Amino acid sequence: MNLLLHNTLIFTNDTPSTVLSNHAVVIQGNQIIEIGQEADLIKKYKQYSRIDGKGRLLMPGLINAHMHCYSTFARGLTIKERPRRFGEILSMLWWKLDWALDEDAIYYSTLIPAITAIKKGVTSFIDHHSSPHAIADSLDHVERAMLLLGLRGVLCYEVSNRDGAPIAWKGLAENERYLRKCQRAQEKDSCYLMDGMVGLHASFTLENETLAAAGAMSVQHGKGCHIHVGEAPLDQQITFQNHQCGLVERLDQFGILGPQTIAAHGIHLTEPEKDLLAQKDTILVHNPQSNMNNAVGRTDIFSYLQKNILLGLGTDGMCADIKPDVRTALWLQKHDLHDSNAGWQELEQVVLHNNPAIMERITGTKLGKIKAGYLADLILVDYYPPTPLTADNFWGHFLFGICDADVDTSIINGQVVMENKQLVGIDEEKAAVASQRCAERVWSKF
Numbered sequence: 001m002n003l004l005l006h007n008t009l010i011f012t013n014d015t016p017s018t019v020l021s022n023h024a025v026v027i028q029g030n031q032i033i034e035i036g037q038e039a040d041l042i043k044k045y046k047q048y049s050r051i052d053g054k055g056r057l058l059m060p061g062l063i064n065a066h067m068h069c070y071s072t073f074a075r076g077l078t079i080k081e082r083p084r085r086f087g088e089i090l091s092m093l094w095w096k097l098d099w100a101l102d103e104d105a106i107y108y109s110t111l112i113p114a115i116t117a118i119k120k121g122v123t124s125f126i127d128h129h130s131s132p133h134a135i136a137d138s139l140d141h142v143e144r145a146m147l148l149l150g151l152r153g154v155l156c157y158e159v160s161n162r163d164g165a166p167i168a169w170k171g172l173a174e175n176e177r178y179l180r181k182c183q184r185a186q187e188k189d190s191c192y193l194m195d196g197m198v199g200l201h202a203s204f205t206l207e208n209e210t211l212a213a214a215g216a217m218s219v220q221h222g223k224g225c226h227i228h229v230g231e232a233p234l235d236q237q238i239t240f241q242n243h244q245c246g247l248v249e250r251l252d253q254f255g256i257l258g259p260q261t262i263a264a265h266g267i268h269l270t271e272p273e274k275d276l277l278a279q280k281d282t283i284l285v286h287n288p289q290s291n292m293n294n295a296v297g298r299t300d301i302f303s304y305l306q307k308n309i310l311l312g313l314g315t316d317g318m319c320a321d322i323k324p325d326v327r328t329a330l331w332l333q334k335h336d337l338h339d340s341n342a343g344w345q346e347l348e349q350v351v352l353h354n355n356p357a358i359m360e361r362i363t364g365t366k367l368g369k370i371k372a373g374y375l376a377d378l379i380l381v382d383y384y385p386p387t388p389l390t391a392d393n394f395w396g397h398f399l400f401g402i403c404d405a406d407v408d409t410s411i412i413n414g415q416v417v418m419e420n421k422q423l424v425g426i427d428e429e430k431a432a433v434a435s436q437r438c439a440e441r442v443w444s445k446f
Contacts, residue, residue: 001414003027004045006038008053008380009389012370013060013352017391025058027376030191030414034372051419053380056408060368061123061377063355064322066226066264066285066314069127069142070101072109073439077446086232086296095162100445101131106138108435110145113320115428118149118418120321121407123377124359124367125151126262126285126314128199128226130158135170139178143194148426150417152377154362156199156226159214161207168210172217175199179221193413195363200227200256203247204238208254215255224260224283224362227251230273231265232296248273257282260362264314266304267297278307283358286350288329290316298336301329305346312358313350323403326351330399348395380409 006024011017012035024041026034026048034041042050074097083089101109106129117125125146131138139155146153155178159171179196186192198218200206206214218225230236230247239247248269251257257280266277266284277284286299304311315325326347333343356368366374383405389397410418417424 001027001029001416002045002048003051003376003411003414003416004041004048005051005053005058005378005380006042008056008058009385010035010370011057011059011394014369014371017394019389019391019394025370025378027411027414030375032370032372032374032376035370051380051409051416055384057381057383057385057402057405058370059379059381060356060370061379061410061412062121062322062351063124063126063359063367064117064122064314064320065126065312065355065358066262066287066316067113067125067127067320068129068317069110069113069125070098070106070129070131071317072112072435073097073101073105073442077443086294087234089294096446097442098130099132100442102134102442103138103141104438105442106131106134106141107145108431108438110142111148111431112435114146114149114151115423115426115431116320117151118410118412118423119407119421120323121379121381121410122320122322123152123379123410123412124154125320126154126197126226126358126362128156128158128264130160130201132163132167135167135174137177138174139196140181147193149423150193150412150415152193152412154195154197154359156197158199158201159210160201160205161210162201162205165207165209168207171199172210172213176217176221179217179223183221191413197223197226197260197262197362200225202228202231202235203250204235204242208243211251211254211256218258218261219255222260224258224262225256226262227256227264229263229266229284230268231291232294233268236268246270246273248276252276252280259283262312262358262362264316265291265296265299267291267299271303274303274307274309277304278309281310283310283312283361285312285314285358286329287314287316287318287325288332289318289325292328292332293318298332301333301343301346301350305349310354310357310361311350312355313347322351327399327403344395352395376411376414378411379407382406382408
């Protein structure tokens with residue numbers, strides 16, 4: 001699609017970043033090809049389709065660096081037990097829920113957050129899926145829902161030995177099948193929206209043989225692993241009890257760490273373990289709302305940033321929209337450290353620059369900037385600044401205004417997937433009704 005966007009206030013998110021008025025952005029195919037004076041580009045590209053932004057803010061789409069779409073069906077679910085510790089939350093809620101998922105449930109539990117994501121300005125998910133009774137082709141069902149909306153994604157299946165070795169090996173096979181599928185698709189279409197990783201649950205539910213196989217698969221396909229690390233103390237405790245070593249050291253022994261691997265959470269790690277993550281250039285993703293909800297603690301984001309670890313932000317399935325976690329991450333650091341200045345610049349770096357850098361490292365795609373040569377993943381936001389907006393104060397506008405503003409138009413990979421707040425190619429109400437029926441079946445199994 002060839003498209004020209006004009007009459008907007010443009011936040012480029014480039015380095016150094018720029019806020020532009022009286023400029024236009026030109027998209028050819030899936031890439032941004034030019035940014036320049038509006039009048040000049042309208043004349044130069046008069047055959048291109050146009051979107052009049054009507055003075056709205058144009059900025060890069062947002063990225064959720066750690067998501068669990070399947071958690072959608074936990075919304076409104078009542079459980080008889082009252083879990084108090086993290087292990088009980090897993091066994092009484094999440095491990096019972098993922099057991100109840102079938103093919104339709106995988107699809108609809110992805111479709112609903114995908115809808116929300118686009119409506120809220122999130123254009124990419126890095127998702128982590130689990131459905132032990134419906135493993136084969138499960139990532140295709142996640143993909144099908146995301147592609148219906150035109151959402152960009154990186155998918156993996158969560159391998160674990162908690163349900164026995166046969167199910168763990170099925171999970172490994174699903175990861176390998178999907179990695180091969182994505183590689184074939186990318187060979188035919190360089191614009192393919194999806195990519196894969198090797199999914200793993202956490203050290204304390206994984207046997208040595210499983211980790212060895214996952215590490216070998218990661219090397220073979222040149223793709224990193226996506227694993228929970230140090231989310232709660234029991235990850236350390238059970239790992240040491242069963243294997244007589246720390247969990248990060250154990251992961252390193254099996255080749256799980258590396259530049260393309262995502263370690264989610266990282267709350268309960270020692271400084272030497274953080275040093276090892278830094279040495280291996282492993283990515284770490286912070287998930288503040290989930291951590292507070294599970295009462296597992298606060299990630300010391302400053303210690304990771306000081307070690308030059310690529311730190312990102314995700315939601316861990318709490319919601320599709322990343323913006324509530326952006327605010328929570330900042331307020332949490334300020335509150336716990338009793339420092340009203342804590343985290344301001346750090347979180348700006350994490351959200352606006354590191355999350356796109358994570359996607360680029362994993363997939364090779366250039367995202368997160370309005371710049372020639374970058375993929376056209378853009379959002380038009382109903383934000384009309386009540387005070388001057390500059391590159392220097394954009395983050396303040398983001399936190400206290402843009403986060404509350406509606407998204408009018410979303411463009412992903414050069415395609416308009418929502419315009420005038422209307423999603424393309426889907427009836428939201430029908431999707432919600434079908435999801436409710438599916439959820440009732442899942443809840444009856446639960």
